[in-house]
Amino acid sequence: MNVLFISISGNTRSFVQRLQRFAEEENQKDPNALIIHAKEIDDNTPEEAETEPFFACVPTYLEGGNGVDNGDQEILTESLRDYIEFHNNPKLCLGVIGSGNKNFNEQYCLTAKQYAEQFSAPFLADFELRGTDNEIHRIYQLLCEKWQAAVK
Numbered sequence: 001m002n003v004l005f006i007s008i009s010g011n012t013r014s015f016v017q018r019l020q021r022f023a024e025e026e027n028q029k030d031p032n033a034l035i036i037h038a039k040e041i042d043d044n045t046p047e048e049a050e051t052e053p054f055f056a057c058v059p060t061y062l063e064g065g066n067g068v069d070n071g072d073q074e075i076l077t078e079s080l081r082d083y084i085e086f087h088n089n090p091k092l093c094l095g096v097i098g099s100g101n102k103n104f105n106e107q108y109c110l111t112a113k114q115y116a117e118q119f120s121a122p123f124l125a126d127f128e129l130r131g132t133d134n135e136i137h138r139i140y141q142l143l144c145e146k147w148q149a150a151v152k
């Protein structure tokens with residue numbers, strides 16, 4: 001299964017790489033366990049039409065707003081939004097996973113929720129900073145379920 005992600009300070013990259021390693025370990029025990037193809041998007045990534053479904057994993061960087069009733073501005077992660085907006089990519093997005101920091105209260109993982117709304121995809125899960133091993137196990141299982149249901 002495919003995961004597109006962006007990471008500015010490395011937390012989301014760490015999470016996705018650990019998710020990939022966990023999937024590989026599962027796959028060594030059981031060849032039916034799905035492995036993860038991850039693609040990191042940054043400001044220099046050319047927009048491409050994806051040909052297979054994917055999950056998106058995005059951290060939250062917002063300027064202004066309180067996450068409830070006034071404007072907030074996405075900063076630093078827009079290249080992932082632009083990438084998903086391209087061509088038919090929104091239709092292939094199976095869901096969004098958010099990362100953030102709970103100190104941001106109502107704005108915790110808000111970018112992922114905004115992507116979910118914009119791309120009509122479910123907000124699937126969140127994790128804080130680099131995420132825990134338990135979150136990796138839980139999110140891996142969830143992605144496998146969603147992937148299998150979508151590609152049936």
Ligand SMILES: Cc1cc2nc3c(=O)[nH]c(=O)nc-3n(C[C@H](O)[C@H](O)[C@H](O)COP(=O)(O)O)c2cc1C
Nearest residue numbers: 007008009010011012059060062100101104108109
């Ligand atoms: C300038 C700045 C703004 C941030 N804004 C938010 C926010 O609005 N909501 C949130 O949950 N986390 C916020 N964070 C925390 C990051 O989302 C969090 O550290 C995340 O793990 C970063 O992921 P990355 O290392 O993959 O870039 C902010 C961090 C910075 C530095």
